Amino acid sequence: MVINIKLKSTSAERVASSLSGRGFKTTRQRDSIVRIFAAAGQHLSAEELYELVKKAEPGIGYATVYRTLRLLSESGLAHESRFEDGFTRYELSDSGSHHDHIICTGCGQIIEFENHEIEKIQQAIARKHHFLVTNHKHEIYGLCSSCQRKPQKE
Amino acid sequence: MVINIKLKSTSAERVASSLSGRGFKTTRQRDSIVRIFAAAGQHLSAEELYELVKKAEPGIGYATVYRTLRLLSESGLAHESRFEDGFTRYELSDSGSHHDHIICTGCGQIIEFENHEIEKIQQAIARKHHFLVTNHKHEIYGLCSSCQRKPQKE
């Protein structure tokens, strides 16, 4: 009888091993940042992540968080978005899956969507203009159901 | 016999009268900025417009160009976009017509497109998530036909 132990690697572990596989050094700071980033959910700004990491790693430097986020982004392990709130937000990239965003301008809530039909039309439009598409950004701004009920800032 | 003289008001004139109609004062600087903006074509950055205006109005201040662009934007007379080149770009708004953009990352060329089908799907997606859409941004990045042939920056 074979005991099948499934070793499910977490996002944090995948990212960490991917980094060391690319020749980057493993450091306590980097590990903390990646682990907390993976656990915290999506669309974090550098500042937000810095605040979270500081709890586990009080001496962490601001620059280190920025540097790590940029490193992840340039390595393709994270994806950055600039919505309309003034700073860059990051999310770990689920391999191969692209998605776009609906953003509530009332509470900041972000919903993700994928639509194959839109992507197809998009390709057709690009082709008509003889463009080779490398990436795109499709953001829908509005109010979520709960913010539609609340009074808006005057 | 009636001689029909068609008084076609230019974009610049429409914007200027719209501003004074809203109670803003008419100034030489504002007039120059609007006139040159209207004549220069689309998607200008504040810096680019400043450089153009300086030729006609050598004493113009940087802040005045920024202020006027913001004024136009807040009055709905201009529309601002933040593409991925780091600064805000403006274009005079053709009343009522929305469009999105295809941007060449090689040469900066910007092509505009409208697609009713995409807008419809977008609304359906928002409705499914109980969102009230206020605006959206759809940008396609890639290489134009001419930049596909040229060697890329390494």
Place this chain on the structure above:
DNA sequence: ACAGTAATTGAAAATGGTTATCAATATCAA
């Protein structure tokens, strides 16, 4: 385990696009 070397770190300064401040000047209604 140890040394050598190159990468990484944290603090602080720098950067760069944009906005605020403020005294001087210009606009416009009365």
Place this chain on the structure above:
DNA sequence: TTGATATTGATAACCATTTTCAATTACTGT
């Protein structure tokens, strides 16, 4: 023309992000 108010230009401030640099740390080979 006058006077209240808006606008201007120079400059400083703002603020997210990047750079700098000396000190520390991680890895490679021994």
